[in-house]
Amino acid sequence: MNTSATASNITTPTKKLSDAGVSIWLDDLSRERLISGSLRALIEEKDVVGVTTNPTIFAAALAAHRTYEVQVKELAAAGTDVDEAVLAITTDDVREACDLFAPVAEATQGVDGRVSIEVDPRLAQDAEATSAMAQRLSRTIDRDNALIKIPATEAGLPSITATIAEGISVNVTLIFSLERYRAVINAYLLGLEQALENGKDLAAIHSVASFFVSRVDTEIDKRLDAIGTDEAKDLKGEAGLANARLAYRIHKESLDTERWARLAAAGAHPQRPLWASTGVKDPSLPDTRYVTGLVAPHTVNTMPEKTLESTFDHAEITGDTITGTYEQSTKVIEQLAEVGISYDEVVAKLEAEGLTKFEDSWSELLETVRAALDASR
Template sequence: MSTPTQKLSQAGVSIWLDDLSRERLTTGNLQELIDTRDVVGVTTNPTIFAQALSQGESYDEQMKQLAEQGADVEDAVFSVTTDDVRDACDVLAPLHEATQGVDGKVSIEVDPRLAHDAEKTTEMAARLSKAIGRENVMIKIPATEAGLEPIAATLAEGISVNVTLIFSLERYRAVINAYLTGLERALENGKDLGSIHSVASFFVSRVDSEVDKRLEAIGTDEARDLKGRAGLANARLAYQVYEEAIGSERWNRLAQAGAKPQRPLWASTGTKDPSFPDTMYVTGLVAEGTVNTMPEKTLEATADHAEVTGDTVRGTYDESEAVLNRLESLGISYNEVVAQLETEGVQKFEDSWEELLQTVSTALGK
C-alpha cells in the first residue's frame, strides 16, 4: 500500500517542506522527513527564519561568536541564514544528484526590502548564490514588476531561481517570459541550460482568504456557494498557462538546447479557514510536473489522511474560468484582489525581515 505522500510523488508532484531551522538540521529531522514523508526540497522565507531564530538555543553559539567579531546585524542575518541553507543543501545533495538537479533544491529569498529595486535585487541574488556555493540552491525573487528583470538577469548568469509571490495569471505570463528571456541570455553567455532550474510560486490560500472575506460581506447564497473556490480555480488556470508555455515554439527551441521547464509551485498551501479540509490545496492541485511546498502541519495532514486520486487539474479549466467570472459578476474584481495581495505579500515579508533583524540585534546584544 502506497502512502498518500508516495501517491502524490507518483502523480508527478514534488513535495517540498516550507520550513527550515538549525534544529531541523542538527537533530536529523529534515533527513527524517525526506525518508518518511517523501520530502525532496525545502523553501524558506523571512518569516520562517524569524521564527527559527526566536525559538530555542540552536543559534546561541554562532550569535556569541558573531558578537565577539563585532558583526553588524545585517551581516549576522546573512551569515546565519546562508549557513542554514548551505547545510540543508548538503542534506538534499543526494536527491539533487538522483533527480539530475530537478529536486533536492533549497530556496533562500533576497532581502524583501529590495522588491522594487531591480539592480540591488540582482546584486543580492548573485551574492547569496556565491556565499552558499552549492549547485542546489535556488534564489527566491519576488514577482513584482521590478523583479522581472532581476529574474532574467540572475538566470542569465546560470543561477537557479524560485520566483515567489505570484498571484495573478497576467503576472505569471510575465514571469514565464522572464524565464525564457533569462534562458536565451544564458545560452548567449555559453551557460549549460540543463543546469539552470526554476519554479514559479503561485500563492493559493491567500486568494481565498481575501475573496472569501468579500463574499461574506455580500452575504447572498450565491456568494456563500463560491467560498473556498477562488484559490484552486486561479491555480488551476495557472497550470493551463504553463501548458501553453511549454507547447510554444519559443520554449521548444530552448528545450532542444537542454533547458528544463519552469515548474509551477503551489505555495501558501496551509488552509486558513478551519471549515475547509486541511489538505484541499494539496489534493485539489495534483498535476504532473508541479511542486507543492507545505508547512509541516499540512505535510503531516497529507501523510495522515489525504486522498490522492490522480490529476485534479487538467479538465477543470472551463469550470475554473466560470468561478472567476461568477466572482466578477458579484462585483469582486480579480485584478483588484491580486494587486492587493501582492502589495500585502511584499509588506508581510518586509515586516518579517524587520522582525528577523530585531531578533538578531537582541541576540548580538545590540
C-alpha cells in the same frame, strides 16, 4: 517521476502524491531540524524532496532554539553588523540543508533536492540591487541545488531575467495574478535565452514559479461574506483552486511554443509551477484541500509541517485534479465578477500586502538577530 529516500514500500498518501508527479517540499527550516535529524526523517519517511524558507521561518527558528547561540556569540565577538550576521546565519543553514538534499538532487538531475532562500524583500522595487543580492547569496551558499527567491513584482521581473542569465537557479515567489504569471514565464525564458548567448549550460539552470493559493481564498471569501447572497456563498473556497488551475494551463501552453522548443533543444528545463501558501486558513474546508485539489505532473507543493502531516495521515490522492478543470475554473473567476468582486483588484491588493508581510518579516528577523547579538556582547 520524483525520487525520495523513502525506505518503506507502503503506499502512503505522500508516496501517491509523488508518484502523481508532485514534488513535496517542506515550507520550514531551522538549525534544530538539521541537528536533530527531523528533516532527514521527513525525507526518508514522508517523501520530502526540497525545502523553502523565508524571513519569518528564520526569525521563528532563532527565537525558539538555542542552537544558534555559539554562532551568534562568534559573530558578536567579531563585531559583525546585523545584516551580515543575518546573511551568515541563514546561508549556513541553507548550505547544510543543500548538502542534506544533495543525494535527492543527484538522483533527480537537479530537479528536486532544492533549498530556497529569499533576497532581502526591502530591495523588491530595485532590480539592480535584487540581482546583486541574488548573485551574492548564490556565491555565499555555493551549492548547485540552492534556489534564490525573487519576488514577482514588476521591478523583480528584470532581476529574474538577469539572475537566470547568470546561470543561477531561481524560485520566483509572490505570484497571485495570471497576468503576472505570464510575465514571470517570459522573464524566465528571456533569461534562458541570454544565458544561452552567454555560453551558460542551460541544463544546469532550474526554476519554479510560486503561485500563492490560500491567501486568494482568504481575501475573496471575506468579500463574499460581505456580499452575503446565495450566489456569493456558493463561491466560497473556490477561487484559490480555480486561480492555480488556470495558472497550470498557462504553464502547459507556454511549453507548446517554438520559443520553448528552441530552448528545450538546447537543454533547458521547464519552470515548474509551485503551489505556495497551501495551509488551509478556513477551518470549514478540508485541511488538505490545496494538496488534493492541485495534483498534476511536474508541479511542486510546498507545505508547512501541519499540512504535510495531514497529507501523510489522510489525504486522498486520486491522480490529476487539474487537467480538465479549466472551463469550470474560468467560470468561477467570471462568477466572482458577476457578484461584484474585481479579480484584478484582489490580486493587486494581495501582492502589495504580501510584499509588506515580507518586509515586516525581514524587520522581525533583523530585530531578532540584533537582540541576540546585543545579548552576546
